[in-house]
Amino acid sequence: MKIAIASDHGGFELKTQLIEYYKKQGLTLQDMGTYSSDSCDYPDIAEKLCRAILSGDVQMGILICGTGIGISIAANRYKGIRAAILYSDDVARLAREHNNANVAVFGGRTMTKEEVCRRMDIFLQTEFEGGRHQRRIDKLDK
Ligand code: RB5
Numbered sequence: 001m002k003i004a005i006a007s008d009h010g011g012f013e014l015k016t017q018l019i020e021y022y023k024k025q026g027l028t029l030q031d032m033g034t035y036s037s038d039s040c041d042y043p044d045i046a047e048k049l050c051r052a053i054l055s056g057d058v059q060m061g062i063l064i065c066g067t068g069i070g071i072s073i074a075a076n077r078y079k080g081i082r083a084a085i086l087y088s089d090d091v092a093r094l095a096r097e098h099n100n101a102n103v104a105v106f107g108g109r110t111m112t113k114e115e116v117c118r119r120m121d122i123f124l125q126t127e128f129e130g131g132r133h134q135r136r137i138d139k140l141d142k
Contacts, residue, residue, distance in 0.1 A: 001059045001060060002030060002057070002058040002059055002060075003027070003029050003030065003058060003059070003060045003061065003062065003124075004029065004030040004031075004032050004049050004052050004053070004057075004058040004060075004061045004062070005018060005019060005029040005030065005031055005032065005049075005061070005062040005063075005064075006031075006032040006033055006034070006045045006046070006048060006049040006061070006062075006063055006064075007033075007034060007045065007063065007064035007065065007071075007108060008034060008039075008040050008041065008042040008045050008064075008065045008066070008070075008071065009034060009036075009037050009038060009039050009040055010042075010064070010065045010066030010067075010107075010108050010109055011063075011064025011065050011066065011071075011106065011107075011108030012034060012036065012037045012108070013037070013108060014064050014106060014108040014111070014113060014116060015031070015062075015064050015108070017113045018062065018064075018113075018116065018117065018120065019031060021113075021117050029062070030052075030058055032045070032048050032049050032052065033045060033048065042065045042070045042071040042074055043070075043074040045063070045065075045071065045074075046063055046071050046074035046075045046078075047074070047078075049061045049063060049075070049103070050075050050078040050081045050103070051078075053080075053081060053102055053103070054078060054080050054081070059102070060102050060103070060104075060124075061075075061083075061102065061103040061104070062103070062104050062105075062106070062120065063075055063083060063103055063104075063105045063106075064105070064106045064107070064108045065107070065108065066107060066108055066109040066110070067107040067109065067110050068085040068087075068105045068106050068107035068110065068111075069085070069107075071083075071105060072084070072085050072103075072105040075103050075105070079141050080102075080141060081102060081103055082099055082100060082101045082102050082103065082137070082140070083101065083102075083103035083104075083105050084099055084101040084103070084104065084105060085105045085106070085107070086104050086105065086106060086116075086119040086120070086123060087111075088119075089118060089119055089122055091119075092104070092119035092120070092122040092123045092126070093122050093123075093126050095123065096123055096126035096127065096128055097126055097127070097128065097129045097133070098129065098133050099133070099137070100128040100133065100134075100137055101123070104119070104120060104123050106119075106120075
């Protein structure tokens with residue numbers, strides 16, 4: 001499975017840390033920017049990553065801005081994208097089990113690296129349950 005990661009300047013440091021964390025485990029995250037801490041606009045960042053998922057180039061994404069809010073709002077405007085802010089370990093699991101989330105969202109200024117790495121591991125290890133949840137997801141994209 002290919003996973004892309006992208007952030008605005010508010011998430012740049014955390015993005016760098018997450019890339020390093022998974023590199024040590026042998027997993028390369030596809031870095032879609034931003035590539036410095038210079039100010040940029042989160043809708044542009046979300047668009048690039050969401051289009052990569054919708055085209056099938058990558059299967060999952062990680063998006064980071066200062067709070068996670070702006071970039072998740074932007075991502076969820078794309079039909080077929082289900083972006084979830086993983087604000088707890090339980091939510092990291094439920095976002096996969098119930099929502100089949102394909103984008104994990106974090107706040108670079110509101111979450112620690114340890115929390116984010118742990119929640120991302122849970123997210124990647126959890127399968128979608130299907131069933132009644134599939135029916136609900138189908139309604140999102142109608
Ligand atoms: C950028 O300063 C900040 O507004 C952005 O990263 C994000 O937190 C917006 O929701």
